[in-house]
Amino acid sequence: MVPTMVLVADDSQDTDRKEALQGLADAVAQRGEAPVVPAFGSGGDVRRAVDSVEGPMVVVPAFVAGGDFASSLVFSDLDLEGRFDACPTAPLGAVPSIVADLAGRLVESGWSSGDGVVLAADGSTGQEERQSVTDVARMLSRRLGSPVQVGYLNSWAPSVGDAVERLRRNGRDRVAVAAWRLVEGRDYERLHEMGATSVTAPLWPSEIVVDSLLAQHRAAKARLAA
Template sequence: MKPLLISLGINEQGYSVVLEEADMVPTMVLVADGSRDAHRKEALRDLADAVAERGEAPVLTAFGTRAELQATVEAVDGPLVAVPAFLAGGDMASAQLFAELNIADRFDACATAPLGAVPSIVAKLVGRLRAAGWRSGDGVVLAADAGPGNDDRRQVTDVARMLSRRVQAPVQIGYLNAWAPSVSDAVDRLRRNGHQRVAVATWQLVEGADLDRLRDIGATSVTAPLGPSPVVIDTLLAQHRAAKARLAA
């Protein structure tokens, strides 16, 4: 159901009221867990600012607790699209927070899926590897943070396969928290298999304490996070446009 604009027209008999359908741009609510460290929260705000600067949609942030997320959503007057500010399999805490979002009773709201095994995103990850000093023949570890669901791990596996094809090198998956092998174990495995140089490809959007941990494991290089690069902003906005079309149908 589209909202209506009320306008006044003038005819010979006086004023008349005209009702017109209006295409409202849904508010984009960017969602991520921002409770772990101040550096990460600042990086998330930088990502939100980069999205807002495009001017395609109003942008609100929900980078906090479950209660803060729900309060932000409930305060939005009009349609909204909840958009994950994290990668599929890249941020377990944020994925759990997003899963708790309750918008089922709103006809004017929907949520998008987190960015995952998208060719343009993987291509950007290759660019990050090269910028960090990766050379042809180096081993690569994809550092992920998948949650308990199988979908996230499948996405990470797909990213690793795509990345391996692009760099023509073996890619091991290493996990930051809940799963094995750890990133450190994956780096060690590649070195035991003859790769003296091993690069870590960081499957995350923003800086934070997890990235500091990766830099301490002794890999040859560690990539910078993927956001707020133009391809990430483009893809987030493309998701928003697709969700807007669904709400308008």
């Protein structure tokens, strides 16, 4: 029996996020590899959606590590200890194909060698997610051949705005923001208010995101079968 993929995220405060997340769930389901159940909403909404799934399931964050503070809280509050047929996965992090896609988005947005770069994350309560953001910044820096600063919108410092200003003080007249987030929404729109020269689009839509989520499902499916 193929485990159900349960995609988890908080979309309770944002219509744009709700539409984007549903589009992502539809795209994963269309691959036909596994049944897909969207568990989007507040903590209670997500809990009810997870409880409604019968049989084995793989619970997959529909957000990148450190890229969605609200969703990270919802995911961390899920209690799956009583479900021996459930396997949670970690949020997507420093996946080489995703980082390569982000680098391409920077170039498409107008970045060129010599411009400053800020990797704009959201934050979370977990140190593992913070480390993942650091790893992404290092990988992105190697791919671009240029330093990459990290800035946060919530919970952690420095802020995105502070990181942009620091680069400007250090002589970078042009600063591009690489948005480390899966989907659009109000927090994404805030990035356009930070004084940067350009801001990349969210990582979704991209088939690379769908590929990566399905890869997580396959790995977890193997663990459930062991």
